[in-house]
Amino acid sequence: MIKFAIVGMGHIANKHIQAIDQIDNAQVAAVCDTNIDRLKEFEGKYPIYKDLEDMLQKQTDIDVVNICVPSGLHAPLAKIVASYGKHIILEKPMALNCDDSMEIIDAAKRANVKLSIVHPNRFRPVIQLLQETMSKGMLGKLSHANITVRWNRGQEYYDQAAWRGTKQYDGGVLMNQAIHNIDLLLWLMGPVKSVQAMSATRLRNIETEDVALGVVEFESGALGVIEAATTIYKENLEESIAIFGEKGSVKISGKNANYIETWNIEGISDEKRDEYIDRIKEDPFGKPGHQCIIEDMVTAIKEDRQPVVSGNDGLAPIQLIEAMLKSSETGERIILGKEKEI
Template sequence: MSERSAVSGEPIGVGVVGLGTIGVRHVEVLGHLGGLARLVAASGGAPATLRDLGHADAAHLSPEEVIAHPEVDLVVLCTPSGLHGEQTLDALRAGKHVVVEKPLSVDVASAEEIVRVSEQRRRFVSVISQRRLEPQSQYLKRLLDDGTLGRPVLGEAFVHWLRDDAYYAHASWRAQQDQGGGSLMNQGLHSVDLLAWLMGPVTRVTAQYATLGHRFDAEDTTVATLQFASGALGAVVTSTATPPGRPATMKLFTGRGAAEFANSDVAAWDFDGVPAPPEPDHGPGSGASDPSAIGLAGHLAQWRDIVDAYRTGRAPEIGARDGLRTVQLLCGIYEAAETGRAVTLEEIS
C-alpha cells in the first residue's frame, strides 16, 4: 500500500463500509478534521446520501471494492457487528489501516487473529471506544493510576435503556445473539469497556442473562459480577427492556471516596481535597431511548487521535489489543451466563 498521505501530507484517503446511522456519523466527522482526511469511497445506503453529506465526488461501491480501492489508505467499518471480524481481516490483508466500530469482533478467535495480522502487516486497527477519550475519563484514569483516589474497591456500570420492536425490525442482526445483537455487546459495550479500562483488567466473571422485554433470540438484559486483578469487585447491568430508558451511569468507590457519572455528567464527586473532573464542553449525548441522539464529540476526539497516529507512525490510543480484551470480557460474561459457573478470562480463547 502506498503511504503517500503520511509522507506527502496529502489528506488520508478514507473508505467507509456501511452508511447507516453510525457510518453517516463518521462521514460527518471527516468534515471536522480540517482537510486532513477525505472520503474516497463508501458502500451501503444510497448514492444520494454521499451527495447530501457533501461528498458527491466519493465513489459508491460494494464493500469489497471500497476495501480494495487503491486510493483508500484507511477503511472504516460501520457494518453489523457479526461482520466486523472478517471485514477487518480483509482490510488488513489488503494493506489498509482500519477503524472499526465496536465490537472488534463477536468472537475471541477472530479478534486474536486481527491482532496477529495487524502486527504482522504493520497496519493499525483502532476500535471506536470514544468514552475513554472524554476529558473526565482521562482525568479519572490518571488519578486512579497514580493512587490519588486511593485503592479501588467497587465499580458499577448500569445501562437501563430502551429499544422498541421497530429498532430490532430495522436490522435483523440486532435480534441475533451470535451476531452481537444482545444488550451487553451492542448497547452496553462502551460502559463495560470504560469500567474495565478505569479499574484495571478483569480476571473473573459470573453472570446471568435473559430476554425479558422482547421476543427474539438475543438477550435483552444481562447482569454480571466482575473481579479485577487488583482484587476490587464490579457489577454490570445492561438492558434494552427498561422503559423509559435512562442515561448510562457509572459509580466508582475507592478507599478514599466515591464518584458517580450519568452518561458524561459528574453526578457526584466525594473525594475531599481532589478537584472534580472537568465537565465536557459538548457531551456525547445519551442513547438511552434513541441511538441517533449520540453526538459527534466522542467520535471526533478519537478521529483526531487516529489521524495523528497515521501521520506520525505511532500506535493509536485505542488499538486492536484493547478491542481484543473487551471482546474477551464480553464473551466471558456470556459463557458464565450460559454455563452457570464463574469464568476466568484466561480460559477464553
Template sequence: MLRVGIIGTGSIAAAHAEAYERFPDECRIVALYDVVEEKAQRRRDELGLDDATAWADLDAMLAEADLDLVSIASPPSSHAELAIRALQAGVNVIVEKPMAPSLEDCDRMIAAAEQSGRILSVVAQNRFRDDMATLKEVLDSGLAGPVSHVQVSSAWWRGLPYYDLWWRGTWESEGGGCTLNHAIHHLDLTLWMLGSPKFVTAVLTNAAHENAEVEDLSVAILQYDRALAEITSSVVHHGEEQAIVVHGRDARVSQPWKVTASKSSANGFPEAGGDPELEARIDALAASHVPLAHQGHSGQIGDVLAAVRDGRAPAIDGHAGRRAVELVTAIYESGIEGRTVALPLDPADPYYRTGTLVSRAPRFYQKTASAGELPGEIIVGGSAEPRTA
C-alpha cells in the first residue's frame, strides 16, 4: 500500500485526491501540506481524508510521514523547489502542469530525479482521454496521410475575478498567462501527436483582463518540415469551444470527432461525394479504440502508481513536461522579442534561464487584487476540454 502526500491544497488538489481514491487497494493519502496549516486541515475535512495529517512544515512531513509519492498541486512558481526537496528526500513526485516557469528549473528537477533514482512525472492528464487517444491512434495509422495543417483551439473563458487570486496574473508568481497555464494542455497534445516543431512565430496580447500583467490571448504558428500548426491560446473565448483539427494529404480528422476525405477529379478540383471508403476505414479504426480503464487525472495517477510499484518509468516523465514548457517558452520569446524562434532552445538562450521572462515580459496591466482564496469550484466548459485550474 503506497503512502501518498499532497503538497498544496488549492482547488486542483481535489482532482488529485479524487484520483487516488479510485485506487483504494494501491494507495492511501496520509499527508496534506500547505503553508497555511488551517487550509490543509479544512481541505482534509472537505475531502473526508480521515487518515491524513495536515502539515505546515514540509521538511518535517517529508522526514516523518514515510511517503512513497507526493502530488505537487501548488502555484507554478513553487513547483521546482518543492519537487526537488521531495525527490532529494527519496520521495517519488507527480507535479501539476506547468512543470515550472523556466527550462532551467525543469532541468534542475530532472537532474534531481536522476540523482535520487526516483520517479518524476508531470501532469498531462489529457493524454488519458478516450477522444484524444483515438485521434492519436488514427494519426499514427497513417490513414489520413502526411500532415499538412493543424488547427488547435485552446479556447477558455475567465472573468476578471479569476485573476484576483493572489498568485495569478503576474509573470513572477504564475509564470505566464493562458499560454502557460491553460493552453499547455493542448500544446502537450500537439507535441504528443506531431512531435516538436522546428520554428515558432507568435504574438501575445491582453485583450480583456485589465487586472492582470500577463497575456490572456496568444496566437502561434509552428513550422515542421512541411506542415504548419496554428495554436490559439485564450481565456477570452465565450463558450470555450475547443478543438484539434488535423488535415492530412488524404483526409481531415478532428476532435470533436469528424472525418472528411476529399478526392481529386481529373482537373484537381474536389470530386463530389469525396472518398467515402477512406472515411469509413478511418471511422472503423476510431470505433475500434479500446476504452481506457481510467481517464484524466485518474488515468495518469494510476499509471504513476503502477510505475512506482513496478519500478518502471511513467508514461509521462519530466522530459515530456519539459518539452511542453520549451514550446511555451519559445512562444513567449517570439511574442516578446518579435521574431521567429528556432527549436530546440539552447541553454545559452536568455529565455532558458529563470528570471528572464519576469524581467523582459510586458506588463499589459497592473494586477489590482490579491485574494487569498476565491469562492466556488473549478468549472470546466466546452465540448473537448481538459480540466484546468
C-alpha cells in the first residue's frame, strides 16, 4: 500500500483525493493546511495537520506527498518533503521560475526521491492519439504549430484569494492557465530554440499578464504560435492545438481541447478518420489525468523508475514562459539557454 499525504486543501486537492480513492494499493494517509477552517472539512476522515514538518515527523509511513499549495510556495515545500525522503507529486506549475524549478529537481535527486509534475492533459484520449500518430512520423516534416487558450477568468476569480494573479505566488495566464498547453506543445514538437513575445494586463486588476502572444522557433526548424488570454467575454471560448506537416494537418479543439476538429493525414481514409472522431466523442475525457499521474507514481515506486512526467518535463514549459516574459519586457527575441539576445 502506497500512502499519500496532501498539502494544501484548496479546490485542486479534491481531485487528488478522488484519484487516490480510485487506485488499488493507494490511500490518503494525512492532509495538511495552515488554514484550520479548510481542515475542518476533513476532520474524522484523515489525520489532519497544520504544519508540514510536524506531519512528516509524526507519520513516518507516508510514501508520497502531493503538493497543492499556491505555486509560489512549491519550491520551499518540495525541498522540505525531499529532505524527509518522501516522493513528490507537484501541481503545475512546478515553480514560478527556472531557478526554483532546478532547485526542486536537485533536491529530489540528492534525496533519491521520485518527482512527478501534474500535467494531466497529456492523458486526454485525443492527445494520446495525436502523440502516437506523431511518434510514428505520420505528419512528415513539420512546418508549424499553434496553441490557443481563449478563456474567461473574471475579476471575481482573481478576488477569491489574495495570492491569485500575483507575481510572487500565482503567475499570469501563461504560467497558470496556458502552461498545460505549452507542455503539450513542447511534448509534441520538441525543444524551442528561440521565442519573441508580447504580453499585457488589459482587463483584470492583477499584477500579472491576462493576455500574451508568442512566436517560437523549434530546434527542428518548425515554427509555432502561442496565444493565451483570460479576457474572453463572457465565458471560455476555445482551447486548441493545431499541428501542420508535409503529410498532415491536425487540429484538436473545443472548450477544453478534447475533440478532433481536423484530421487530414496521408494514408488515413475518411472512414478511419470518422472512426477516430466518433471514438473520441464517446469518451472525450477518458480516465482523469490526475488519476493517471498518481497511478504512474505508484507504479514508478514499485518498478523503481522515473515517473512519466518528470521534473525535467515540468521545467521545460517554465523555461519557455520565463523567456516569453523576458521577451515581452525587453522587446527582444530570446535564445533559450543562452544569455545573449538577438
